Amino acid sequence: MRSGSQQAQEAGRVTAEVQQAIRRVGGIVEEIAAASDLQGHGIQEVNVAIGQIDQVTQQNAALVEEVVAAAQSLDEQVMRLDETVSIFKASARV
Structure with missing residues (x-):
C-alpha cells in the first residue's frame, strides 16, 4: 500500500497535469x-x-440594352x- 504522502503527491501531480x-x-x-x-x-x-459584382453586372446589362437600342x-x-x-440615283438617271 502506498502511504498517504505518496497519494497526496500523486494527486498533486495529476492536478497539475489537469491544470496544464x-x-x-x-x-x-x-x-x-x-x-x-x-x-x-x-x-x-x-x-x-x-454585391459589387452584382451592381456591375446590372450596369453592364443596362449598357447592353442601350447598345441594342442604338444598334436598332x-x-x-x-x-x-x-x-x-436610291431616290437620288433614280433622279440622277432621269
Missing part, C-alpha cells in the same frame, strides 16, 4: 475564436465583393439612307 491540459484547451479555444473572427471578416468581404436606331437610319440614296 485546461490551459492548453483554453489556448485552443482562443485560437478557434480568433480564427472564427477572421473567417467572419472574410465572409463579410466576400459579401461586399459579391442605326439600322433604321441606314435603311432611310439607302432609300434616300
Whole structure:
C-alpha cells in the first residue's frame, strides 16, 4: 500500500497535469475564436465583393440594352439612307 504522502503527491501531480491540459484547451479555444473572427471578416468581404459584382453586372446589362437600342436606331437610319440614296440615283438617271 502506498502511504498517504505518496497519494497526496500523486494527486498533486495529476492536478497539475489537469491544470496544464485546461490551459492548453483554453489556448485552443482562443485560437478557434480568433480564427472564427477572421473567417467572419472574410465572409463579410466576400459579401461586399459579391454585391459589387452584382451592381456591375446590372450596369453592364443596362449598357447592353442601350447598345441594342442604338444598334436598332442605326439600322433604321441606314435603311432611310439607302432609300434616300436610291431616290437620288433614280433622279440622277432621269
